[in-house]
Amino acid sequence: MIAWLRQHRRALAGAIARLAKASGLASAIVIGVALSLPAGGYALLENLRGLAGRLTLEPRLSVFLRPEAKRAETEALGAALRADARIAAARFVPREEALRELKATEGIAEVVAALERNPLPDAFVVSAKDQGAAALDALAADLRRLPAVVHVQADADWARRLAALAGIARLALAFLAALLGFALIAVTFNTIRLQILTRREEIEVSRLIGATDAFIRRPFYYLGLLQGLAGGGVALAIVATGLALLNGEVRVLAESYGSAFRLAFLGPVDAVAVVLLSGLLGWLGAFLSVSRHLR
Amino acid sequence: MVSFSAVAKRYPGGEEALREVSFSIAAGELAFVTGRSGAGKSTLLKLIPAIERPSAGSVLVNGQNVGALKRTAIPYLRRNLGLVFQDQKLLYDRSVYENVMLPLAFSDHGPREAARRARAALDKVGLLGREKANPIQLSGGEQQRLAIARAVVNRPSLLVADEPTANLDAESAARILEIFVAFNQVGVTVLIATHDQSLVERYGERVLRLADGRLASGATPA
Ligand SMILES: Nc1ncnc2c1ncn2[C@@H]1O[C@H](COP(=O)(O)OP(=O)(O)O)[C@@H](O)[C@H]1O
Ligand SMILES: [Mg+2]
Numbered sequence: 001m002i003a004w005l006r007q008h009r010r011a012l013a014g015a016i017a018r019l020a021k022a023s024g025l026a027s028a029i030v031i032g033v034a035l036s037l038p039a040g041g042y043a044l045l046e047n048l049r050g051l052a053g054r055l056t057l058e059p060r061l062s063v064f065l066r067p068e069a070k071r072a073e074t075e076a077l078g079a080a081l082r083a084d085a086r087i088a089a090a091r092f093v094p095r096e097e098a099l100r101e102l103k104a105t106e107g108i109a110e111v112v113a114a115l116e117r118n119p120l121p122d123a124f125v126v127s128a129k130d131q132g133a134a135a136l137d138a139l140a141a142d143l144r145r146l147p148a149v150v151h152v153q154a155d156a157d158w159a160r161r162l163a164a165l166a167g168i169a170r171l172a173l174a175f176l177a178a179l180l181g182f183a184l185i186a187v188t189f190n191t192i193r194l195q196i197l198t199r200r201e202e203i204e205v206s207r208l209i210g211a212t213d214a215f216i217r218r219p220f221y222y223l224g225l226l227q228g229l230a231g232g233g234v235a236l237a238i239v240a241t242g243l244a245l246l247n248g249e250v251r252v253l254a255e256s257y258g259s260a261f262r263l264a265f266l267g268p269v270d271a272v273a274v275v276l277l278s279g280l281l282g283w284l285g286a287f288l289s290v291s292r293h294l295r
Numbered sequence: 296m297v298s299f300s301a302v303a304k305r306y307p308g309g310e311e312a313l314r315e316v317s318f319s320i321a322a323g324e325l326a327f328v329t330g331r332s333g334a335g336k337s338t339l340l341k342l343i344p345a346i347e348r349p350s351a352g353s354v355l356v357n358g359q360n361v362g363a364l365k366r367t368a369i370p371y372l373r374r375n376l377g378l379v380f381q382d383q384k385l386l387y388d389r390s391v392y393e394n395v396m397l398p399l400a401f402s403d404h405g406p407r408e409a410a411r412r413a414r415a416a417l418d419k420v421g422l423l424g425r426e427k428a429n430p431i432q433l434s435g436g437e438q439q440r441l442a443i444a445r446a447v448v449n450r451p452s453l454l455v456a457d458e459p460t461a462n463l464d465a466e467s468a469a470r471i472l473e474i475f476v477a478f479n480q481v482g483v484t485v486l487i488a489t490h491d492q493s494l495v496e497r498y499g500e501r502v503l504r505l506a507d508g509r510l511a512s513g514a515t516p517a
Contacts, residue, residue: 003403010400205384206397208346209445210374212367216400 007215015222018195019230027191028227031184031278032234038177039266039274040239043171046270047263048166061136063124063143064151072123073148080146081124086139088129095120121150183283184231188224188285189292195220196293203294217290221283228282232275240265296453296484297343302352302445304508311508312338316352318411318503318514319493320486322452322482325479326513327495328488330505336488337381339505340457343486344373356453374402377446377483379456383438385430385445391417392426402449418445420474439451443474453484460491 018024063081075091081090098120103112128139140152185204196203203216243263254261266274298319303389305311312335320326328336341347342354342362361372385394395416399409417423422433430438439459446454450477456475459466472494479485489495495502503513 006403006405007401201384202386202389202397205386206401207370208344208373208380208384209378209398210370210372210376211401212370215370 005022008218011215011218012222014219018223019221019226023191023194024223024227025230028230029234031187031228031231031282032238034169034180034183034187035235035274035278036238036242037232038173038180039235040242041169041173041176042270043239043243043266044263045166045169046266048162048235050264051261061126061128061140061143062161063126063149063152064153065122065124065148066150068119069122069148077146077148078124081107081126084139086135088127090127093123093125095122123145133193159166181277184228184278184281185285185288188227188282189289191227192220192224192286192289193293195223196289213294217294220290220294221286224286225279225283226291228285229275229279231282234280235278236274296320296324296357298355299339299342300353300355302339302349302354304335304342304347304351305350306447307470310384311350313342313349315379316508316510318510320451320501321482322484323479323482324456324501325476325485325498326503327499328486328503328505329490329492329495330511334488334505335508336490336505337457338508340455340486340488342440343453343455344376344378345369370401374449375451375453377451377454378441379439379442379446379454379459381457381461383442385441387429387431389430390426391422391428391430391441392401393434394430394441398445398449412448412450416448419447419477420444421470434467436463436470439463439467439471440474443471446450447478447483451483453486454478456485456487458489459487460489460494468494 019028019133063077065077069077078090078092081087095118099112099118102120126139126143130136136154140154143149144152206216225262243265250261250263265271296319300317302313302316303311304313307312316335316339328339330336330341338347342349343356345361345364352362353360354362356372356376359372364372386397392413395413396409399412402409404412414423414426417426420443422440422444425433425437430441433441443456443459446456454475459471460474463471468491475485475487476498501513504511
C-alpha cells in the first residue's frame with residue numbers, strides 16, 4: 001500500500017516536472033484558450049438568464065377594456081377575473097391612473113401634457129397562478145374572448161422570445177464545447193505522443209529490466225490529467241479577465257438605466273466542473289495516445 | 296537455477312537460431328556461453344528474461360517455465376534477474392546515478408533504501424564519486440561497469456551478461472571479469488556470453504560451446 005502510494009506520488013511528481021517544461025505549459029495554454037470560448041459563452045448566457053429571470057418574475061397580462069365600456073361591464077369583468085381559478089390577482093387600473101403613470105415617465109411627460117384628452121383605456125393587470133408560457137397563452141386567449149375586452153397583452157412575450165434565443169445560443173454553445181472538447185483530446189493525444197517518442201529509450205530499457213505496463217503508462221496519464229486541469233484553470237482565468245474588462249463597459253451602460261447590474265463569474269460548481277471536465281478530457285486524450293503509441 | 300531442455304528458437308522468417316539445446320546451470324555457478332558470431336549466444340541469453348520466447352522446448356528459471364509465462368508476469372521475472380545487455384542500453388540524457396536508480400523506481404524500496412542501494416552498487420563497480428557524470432563522459436569500460444551496477448542494484452541471484460567485454464582492451468576486460476567473479480564469490484549465479492576465447496580459458500569453470508545453434512559441448516558440468 002505504501003509502495004503503491006509511493007509509485008503514484010513518483011509518477012505524479014514526474015508529470016508535474018514535465019508539465020512545468022515549456023511544451024507542457026504551451027499545451028495547457030492552448031487548451032485554456034480553446035476552453036475559454038465555451039466557458040465564457042456559458043458565463044454570459046447564465047448572466048442573461050439571471051437578468052431575464054429577474055424581469056419576468058411576475059409574468060403579467062394587461063387586459064384593456066373597450067373605451068366605451070360601461071361601468072357595469074367593467075365591474076362584471078372584474079368579478080369574472082377574480083372568479084377565475086387560474087388568476088392570482090387582478091388589479092383595476094383606471095385610465096386616469098394610467099395617464100398619471102405615463103406623465104411620471106421621464107421624456108414622455110411633455111408629449112402627454114400636449115394631449116387634449118386621455119387616449120388610454122381602463123385596464124386590469126392580471127397575474128396568473130401558473131406562469132408557464134403555455135398556461136399564459138391559454139389564459140390570454142380566454143380573456144380576449146370576454147365581453148368588453150379589446151386587447152390582451154402578455155408582458156412576458158419579449159422575455160419568452162429572449163429565452164428562445166438563449167436556448168438557441170445554448171445549443172450553439174454546447175456544439176462549440178463538444179467541438180473544443182474534441183480538440184482538447186486531440187491536443188493531449190499529440191503531446192503524449194511526442195512525450196512517448198522522446199522517452200522511447202527509457203521506456204524500452206524500463207521494460208527490459210522489469211517495469212510493468214502500468215508503471216510505464218502512469219506518468220503519461222498523470223501528464224494528460226494535469227495538462228487538462230491546468231488548461232481548465234487557464235480558461236477560468238481568461239473568462240474572469242474577459243468579464244472584468246466587459247464589466248467596465250457594462251457598469252456605464254447599467255448606471256445609465258439606474259441599474260447596478262454586473263456580469264457575474266461562473267458559479268463555484270460550474271467553475272469546478274469546467275476544470276474537472278477539462279482534466280477528464282486530458283486524461284482521455286492521454287489514455288487514447290498511450291493505447292495507440294505504447295504497443 | 297537455469298534449465299534448458301530441447302530448446303529451439305526460430306525467428307520469424309529466419310533460420311533456426313537454436314536447435315535442441317539442453318543444459319542446466321546450478322545456483323552459484325559461473326558459466327560462459329561461447330561460439331562464433333551468429334552461433335546463437337545472444338538468442339540463448341534472451342530466452343532467460345523472456346525477451347524472446349522459445350519455439351520449442353522449455354526454459355526454466357528458478358523452477359518457473361518462463362517460455363510459457365503470461366505477459367503480465369514477465370516484469371516480475373525480470374526484476375529478479377540482473378541483465379547486462381550487449382549494447383548496454385544506458386540512458387545518455389541521465390546522470391550515472393539516475394541510470395543506477397532506474398530499476399529502483401519500480402521496486403518497492405523507500406527513497407532512503409533506494410539511495411543506499413544505488414551507492415552500494417556504484418561502489419562495487421568502482422564508480423562511486425562519478426554519480427553526477429553523464430554516461431557519455433565515461434570510458435567504454437566505465438560504461439560497462441555502470442551497466443553492471445544497474446543490473447545488480449536490486450540484488451539478483453542470477454546475473455546474465457551478453458558480451459560484456461566486447462570492444463574493451465585486455466585490461467578493462469579483465470577488470471570487468473573480476474567484478475563478475477566477485478559477485479559469483481558471494482553466491483550470485485553468473486552467465487556470460489562471449490566470443491573471446493582467451494577470457495574463457497582464464498576464467499572459465501563451466502563453458503557452454505555453441506556452434507550453429509547447437510550445443511557442441513558443456514551441456515553438463517565438466
Ligand atoms: N531478431 C532477429 N530476427 C531474425 N534473426 C535473428 C534475430 N536475432 C538473431 N537472429 C539470427 O539468429 C542467429 C543467432 O544470432 P545471435 O543469437 O545474435 O548470435 P550471437 O549472439 O552468437 O552472435 C543469427 O543467424 C542471427 O542472424
Ligand atoms: Mg550476440
